[in-house]
Amino acid sequence: MDGTLVDTEQYWMAAETEMMESFGLPWSHDDALELVGSGLWEAAEFFQLRGVALEADAIVARLTNRVREQLEAHGVPWRPGARELLEALREASVPTALVTMSIRSMADDIVAAIPFEAFDVIVSGDSVENAKPHPEPYLTAAAELGVDIAECVAIEDSPPGLASAHASGAFALAVPNLIPLDGLPAGALWPTLDGTGVDDVAALLQIREITA
Missing domain, CATH: 1.10.150.240 (Putative phosphatase; domain 2)
Structure with a gap:
């Protein structure tokens, strides 16, 4: 988040x-x-x-x-392209989870500011025993969504977040904000989410299948 x-x-x-x-x-x-x-x-x-x-x-x-x-x-300062990509994923009926180390009340504030039903599941820092970089937050999200973690794309902007996503078995997509993420464990690195869409996200999992 x-x-x-x-x-x-x-x-x-x-x-x-x-x-x-x-x-x-x-x-x-x-x-x-x-x-x-x-x-x-x-x-x-x-x-x-x-x-x-x-x-x-x-x-x-x-x-x-x-x-x-x-x-x-x-107000809520949205990251470039993030809300637009999320909306496109929802319109395509892709299950989505918010995995954040902020507490649930804070996450609820952000979600309430989104003008559409954005997430099926919210996993917050006060709902898990082990915070990122431990894989528990992402494994919990996948379990609550009822999906295979290997079929998930986790979008992250921080080293602990990427480590958590990678360790969970999700496809870890690095999108840097304040900290460079070059050289960290990630399946792909995008400079921004601006201009990205559902097909771009789906292609990441297709790349994983080809290289597996």
Whole structure:
């Protein structure tokens, strides 16, 4: 979701900076990049090690609430082509799942802003035991969709997300946002989703069949 469907990483980074500054602690853009794609509770441990004197649940709630406030104030910043591709997939009756390490309430906010029924399944960070890069989130999504994970294309913008998708057995499609993804385990790398369609996604699975 964050960084693939919507460009909310800027909101998360702002929330992280505000929290760290409130404790008088340093926080840089490079620090924030280290957490892109991580699970929220894993990120909370990172902040605790940096000196944030809050329980993990409190850190997660504070960051999430601040991001939701920014979404309400500034709107949902869609990534180029993402909503259009999602709509085309839905019109073609392709089962879809949102696999995000944000908590469910945050995911629900984003989904509510989509003017069509976008997902059959939502897997959030507070619904799995193991966050990305573990394969559990994608395996859970495939199981709930009732499909073979090997027939799924997982679109990701972060190293933890790609690792999760690849380890699950899905076709991992890298679409970079803030972090270069060259050389990471992925079946394909697209510079953008803008201008892509159902046939482009289907062709990825056809390539896998040919090279298998």
